[in-house]
Amino acid sequence: xxxxPLRKALxxxxxxxxxxxxxxxxxxxxxPFYWMLIxxxxxxxxxxxxxxxxxxxxxxxxxxxxxDHVRLLFFGTPYLxxxxxxxxxxxxxxxxxxxxSVPAGYSLARLVGRWGExxxxxxFLTYLVPPTLLFIPFARVISWLGLQNSLGALVLIYxxxxxxxxxxxxxxxxxxxxxxxxxxxxIDGYSRLAVIGKVVLPLAVPGMLTVVIFAFTLxxxxxxxxxxxxxxxxxxxxxxxxxxxxxxxDVFYWGSLMAACFITSLPIAIAYSAFxxxxxxxxxxxxxxG
Amino acid sequence: xxxxxxxxxxxxxxPPTVRFARRTxxxxxxxxxxxxxxxxxxxxxxxxGVPFVLAxxxxxxxxxxxxxxxxxxxxxxxxxxxxDVQFHRAVWNTLRFMLISQLLVMVLATAAAHVxxxxxxxxxxxxxxxxxxxxAPVALASMAWVWIFDSTFSVxxxxxxKIGLLHGWWYWFGDPGLATxxxxxxxxxxxxxxxxxxxxxxxxxxxxxxxxxxxxxxxGFWRRLWGVQLPMLLPVVTVAVLFGLVFxxxxxxxxxxxxxxxxxNSTHVLSTLAFQRGILGASLGQGAAxxxxxxxxxxxxxxxxxxxxxxxxxxx
Numbered sequence: 107x108x109x110x111p112l113r114k115a116l117x118x119x120x121x122x123x124x125x126x127x128x129x130x131x132x133x134x135x136x137x138p139f140y141w142m143l144i145x146x147x148x149x150x151x152x153x154x155x156x157x158x159x160x161x162x163x164x165x166x167x168x169x170x171x172x173x174d175h176v177r178l179l180f181f182g183t184p185y186l187x188x189x190x191x192x193x194x195x196x197x198x199x200x201x202x203x204x205x206x207s208v209p210a211g212y213s214l215a216r217l218v219g220r221w222g223e224x225x226x227x228x229x230f231l232t233y234l235v236p237p238t239l240l241f242i243p244f245a246r247v248i249s250w251l252g253l254q255n256s257l258g259a260l261v262l263i264y265x266x267x268x269x270x271x272x273x274x275x276x277x278x279x280x281x282x283x284x285x286x287x288x289x290x291x292x293i294d295g296y297s298r299l300a301v302i303g304k305v306v307l308p309l310a311v312p313g314m315l316t317v318v319i320f321a322f323t324l325x326x327x328x329x330x331x332x333x334x335x336x337x338x339x340x341x342x343x344x345x346x347x348x349x350x351x352x353x354x355x356d357v358f359y360w361g362s363l364m365a366a367c368f369i370t371s372l373p374i375a376i377a378y379s380a381f382x383x384x385x386x387x388x389x390x391x392x393x394x395x396g
Numbered sequence: 397x398x399x400x401x402x403x404x405x406x407x408x409x410x411p412p413t414v415r416f417a418r419r420t421x422x423x424x425x426x427x428x429x430x431x432x433x434x435x436x437x438x439x440x441x442x443x444x445g446v447p448f449v450l451a452x453x454x455x456x457x458x459x460x461x462x463x464x465x466x467x468x469x470x471x472x473x474x475x476x477x478x479x480d481v482q483f484h485r486a487v488w489n490t491l492r493f494m495l496i497s498q499l500l501v502m503v504l505a506t507a508a509a510h511v512x513x514x515x516x517x518x519x520x521x522x523x524x525x526x527x528x529x530x531x532a533p534v535a536l537a538s539m540a541w542v543w544i545f546d547s548t549f550s551v552x553x554x555x556x557x558k559i560g561l562l563h564g565w566w567y568w569f570g571d572p573g574l575a576t577x578x579x580x581x582x583x584x585x586x587x588x589x590x591x592x593x594x595x596x597x598x599x600x601x602x603x604x605x606x607x608x609x610x611x612x613x614x615x616g617f618w619r620r621l622w623g624v625q626l627p628m629l630l631p632v633v634t635v636a637v638l639f640g641l642v643f644x645x646x647x648x649x650x651x652x653x654x655x656x657x658x659x660x661n662s663t664h665v666l667s668t669l670a671f672q673r674g675i676l677g678a679s680l681g682q683g684a685a686x687x688x689x690x691x692x693x694x695x696x697x698x699x700x701x702x703x704x705x706x707x708x709x710x711x712x
Contacts, residue, residue, distance in 0.1 A: 127511045128518075131504075132525045135589065138540040139528060141551065145543065157554035158565075164551050210436035217429025227702070229436065232444045234698055236646030238667035239691070242674045242684045243450035246459070266443045273436055298425060329535040329649040330667075334675055345535040349653055360543055367540055371532040378531030379524040382593060 139368065146365035147171040153361060175361030176369075183359075184339055185366055188347040191257055195343060196325040198261045203268040203321040208314060210269075211276025212302060216288075226277055233270040237330045240266070248335055259335040260343065264328065268321040275320070279313030280306065319381050323374050344370050454684035473685035482661050486669040487689060493576070493651075493665060494644040494693075497583035498637050504584065505591035505636060506629070510621075512592070513599050530589040538653040541582050545569065545654075572662035575655045579663060582654065583644050591636035598632030599625070631704055638701050645693050666690050 144167070145153065152169040155162045162168060179185050214222045214229070244263060253259040283306055291301040307314075325343075332346035339351045348366045352359055458469045477483045512523055529537065544551055545568035556562035568574045602625065610624045648667040651657065657664035657672060664672070666689055674683015 121516075124511060124514055124516055127507070128516065128522045131508050131511065132522050134585065135526045135529050138537060138544060138585070139532070141544055142540050154549065156548050157550050157557070160554070160558055164549070164554050206435045206439060209432035213429040213432035217425050218433060219429075222429075225433070225437075229440060231698055232440050234642055234694055235444055235448060236642070236667075236690065236694070238646045238648050238670065239451055239687045240444070240447050242670065242680055242687055243447040243454060245675060246450065246454070246680060247447060263443070265439060269436055269439050270444075298428060323531070327533040327535070329533075330671075333652075334671075345533045349535050349539045358543075363539060364543065367532075367536040371528075371536055374533065375528045375531040379527050382527055 139371070142364040142368040142371070145360055146175055146362075146368055147173070148361065149174070150361070175359070176365045178359065179362040179365050179369075183352060183362060184342070184347060185344075187340060188342050188344045191341065192326060192343040192345075195257050195260045195264065196322045199264045199268060199325050200318050200321045202261075202265045203272050204314065204317060206265065207269050207273040207276055207317065208307075208310070210273045211278075212280050212306065214273065214277045215280035216285075217298075226274065229270050230274045233267060233274070237267070237328075241330055241334045244331065245334055253335070255336055255338045255341055257336075257341060260325075260328075260332060263331050263335075264325050267328075268324055271324070272317040272321055275317060276310070276313055279310055279316075283309050316381050319377050323378060326370070326374055451684050451687065454680050455688045457681045459680040460678050469681070473681050476682070477685055477689075482664060482669065483686065485662065486664045486666050486686070489576075489663060490645055490665040490667075490690075490693070493579055493583060494641055497580045497587065497644050498640045500580070500584045501588045501591050501640050502633060502637055504588045505595050506626075506633065508588065508592040509595040509599055512596055526592060527589050529585050530587070534586065534647075534649045535653060537586065538582060538650050541578070541585075542654055545578050569655050570659050572659060575659060575663050579651055579654055582650050583647070586650070587640040587643055591633075591640055594636040594639075595629060595633055598629050601632075602628050634704050635701070638697050638704070641697050642694065645697075646690060 144165075148167060149169045149172045152167065155164070157164065210229075214226045216222075218225065248254060248259045248263075251259075251262075253262070287305055287309075288301050291305045292298065296304065326345060328343075329345050329349075332343050333350070336342050336346060339347065342351060344366075348363065348370070352363045352366065455473055456468060456470060458467050458472075508526065512519065512526075543549075547567050547570065550566070550568065552568075553562060553566050556566070566574055568578050606624065606628070607620070610620045615623060646667060647665070648671065651663060651665050651668050652671070655663045657668045666686055670683045670687040672683075673686055674680050677683070
């Protein structure tokens with residue numbers, strides 16, 4: 107450490123280590139997505155070469171890329187139908203979630219006082235009650251309601267996890283709205299309800315947008331309930347149809363399957379990354395006393 | 397017999413009417429609060445609370461998926477399970493997958509957060525790439541891993557063979573040990589981004605003066621890490637890990653899509669065994685009894701979470 111050249115060398119080494127570590131983490135995270143992408147566009151004779159053949163490098167295109175798998179996915183499988191089903195369920199669930207959890211979030215943040223804290227934690231804890239515990243009683247409830255194989259079952263059940271989560275998020279956002287603004291509005295003669303409509307909701311638009319994104323992606327990610335309630339291929343959502351129905355007997359259509367995984371994951375991943383900071387803020391703001 | 401409105405002189409009518417007009421529903425905060433909260437509470441009670449109780453009731457019954465009949469059999473389901481080797485295995489696997497993966501996540505996330513805390517070119521890109529695994533739908537990402545660990549075309553095997561690491565062959569889903577490794581890999585891959593982001597948020601909350609004070613006092617990197625940063629990060633790391641524990645303990649998709657509980661039922665966890673017995677085997681009672689055993693795990697996690705939250709509150 108006494109001699110400058112050594113210190114400089116140490117510094118360079120540190121930089122190199124930092125970049126190496128950052129690179130390693132990035133590669134670990136991205137590798138499956140790269141694998142989806144390259145599989146989706148490889149020709150079958152390039153794809154199905156046993157891994158024992160060390161001369162054939164699977165990491166790159168050895169033959170020119172092809173659109174065959176993507177074409178098969180869109181025109182030879184019910185993928186587009188699944189996409190429509192997912193949009194239908196997602197849209198309705200988002201609507202229900204907004205209508206229920208925005209008022210509830212505000213109520214917990216401002217109106218119900220001392221009880222708000224406890225109820226808020228209570229609502230959040232229900233988010234911890236997992237689908238894996240509930241799918242069995244739901245199987246009974248759904249067959250009692252006659253909703254087997256119906257998208258209605260998913261529309262009814264999915265808000266059970268979007269509402270607790272989004273209520274908690276909204277509570278966090280509403281707490282970050284300064285009280286003074288609302289009080290000023292009420293001093294100016296508005297009622298509490300009018301203040302909510304004219305002052306608070308416009309300020310909470312980013313929060314509501316976050317709720318929309320998260321509720322929709324939670325719906326797109328869900329697998330257990332869909333697997334339990336839907337067995338008809340035409341009624342499936344994307345995250346059920348792709349892993350379950352893109353298989354003929356024992357034969358997987360890996361090209362089309364990976365194309366479906368990539369095309370579906372990418373927009374969700376981008377939306378998530380764009381909103382992650384807001385999400386963390388909402389989550390932690392909910393945890394800190396306002 | 398309505399008397400005149402202004403009985404007493406000197407009392408003007410205007411203020412009371414105004415006050416009365418203002419005391420509408422829109423101003424009664426308690427009522428308004430309850431009304432706004434009601435739909436959410438109703439949903440949670442009807443569709444989480446009631447099914448939750450139903451799950452417990454079902455575990456004491458011999459209910460099947462086919463009929464709506466409900467017959468009480470007391471503790472029989474649990475007695476059967478206690479002597480069931482597959483069930484023992486599922487409990488052990490649930491704990492094992494959860495603890496090993498979250499231990500790895502704890503180390504990886506702290507390391508990744510330290511890397512992302514430093515300034516370097518391309519930091520934003522690396523950060524958003526790190527988030528991808530968490531954002532991708534689990535079921536679809538799991539299928540990518542199924543393909544990565546394919547018995548014939550596994551790119552992992554090819555690479556390991558190419559660099560001379562592997563001489564025989566890894567049948568990832570044909571060998572209990574390798575299948576376990578595959579499942580844990582996917583769990584780690586999926587949960588470490590979330591933990592990283594949370595730890596990173598915690599790190600930026602450590603006041604700069606404390607870091608500088610430690611630096612000025614001559615503390616080296618490791619001393620600062622162990623003596624200053626890790627203790628201050630502990631609450632936030634705990635929260636991240638507790639979330640991870642819940643995610644992995646209750647996960648169904650990863651195990652189901654990777655191994656379906658195989659080979660030879662060696663990788664079943666509570667959730668997949670419950671599905672196998674309750675839905676595929678149509679024995680709802682048995683399935684519910686299996687799933688109920690997730691409760692003690694979740695209860696411990698919930699209590700720990702509340703405790704951490706409370707301590708954080710006191711600290712603030």
